[in-house]
Amino acid sequence: MRAAALRLFAQHGYAAVSMRRIAGEVGVQAGALYNYTPDKQSLLFDLMREHMEALLATRAQMPKEGPVEALEAFTRFHIRFHSQRPDEVFVSDMELRSLEPDNFAVIEGLRRTYEGQLEAILRHGNAAGEFTVPEPKVSAMAVIAMLTGVNTWFRAGGRLSLGEVEDVYWGMVRRAAGA
Amino acid sequence: MRAAALRLFAQHGYAAVSMRRIAGEVGVQAGALYNYTPDKQSLLFDLMREHMEALLATRAQMPKEGPVEALEAFTRFHIRFHSQRPDEVFVSDMELRSLEPDNFAVIEGLRRTYEGQLEAILRHGNAAGEFTVPEPKVSAMAVIAMLTGVNTWFRAGGRLSLGEVEDVYWGMVRRAAGA
DNA sequence: GTCTATATTCTGATAGAC
């Protein structure tokens, strides 16, 4: 059910997908879904929360390094992690407005935590004299927006491999940071 | 009707907004809307098409310059134009999937035209020896994603003025391009 | 744990009075 909901939400949007349609994908009737989720909103919220928690948990396993290495690691990690989960990323970016206020606050908090990690890397690099980033908070959001944009066009099997895409983006991020 | 639809589509999503609700915002009954649009899909499509055409028309008025000046002008223009039309940008980015195939193809074509203009600037800069951009097409999409990201956090009256935001982003774009 | 059936509300769109 969760896999079907994720795919359908990504493709058509939360509001445009009915519980009947999710059930149809799974091969059951609509009523059966309510044995697995209390309602449609919880289904969306759980998908988004678990995506964000997986993102933070995976990043937490990365080694602590110097600013330049940390920035490169963040860049490559972000591209790789997000390119492997296009539906989760799409839903998490597009359906924030479909969350009820309490649920929105939770997801927003997780997003800010992630942004804060990149901001910290930029600040440490500035302090160490390795970066010249005038606005670490703004720059962190700018870099994340740039990196997440990979998902809008990258397709495996295209002209560039994912590793080559990482190289291009890391080159831009490195230069943008003044490293 | 169009202003109400734009705002509601941006806030709640196309599928989540009913014609009755748009009519309620306008202060008429739902049936009256059909004197102004043949159906809901046309309403969305017209909003998106006119936004993209305004974007291209406004850019067409900009003077032709050398690569560095053109890149700075593009950067500042993109941020300014998009920050003045947050609802149009949001709908145009988020509701591509709500367009019927023929309508999608039209909007997609307009988007590619715009991306191609930035790509051309980068290619000319490379040819003139003023930029060192390894992948102009990829870099153009990366820059546009980064710049459009301003809309997700910028609010007039915050710590930074729009001009200061432009300065920060132009600094990142300039360095990323190797200019 | 899935089914059928249903309550209740809402949907896009149309017809015809005025």
Next chain:
DNA sequence: GTCTATCAGAATATAGAC
């Protein structure tokens, strides 16, 4: 050009049989 009324169908969610 807006209204009321309506069509035909779909929405979420629930109840109760099995």
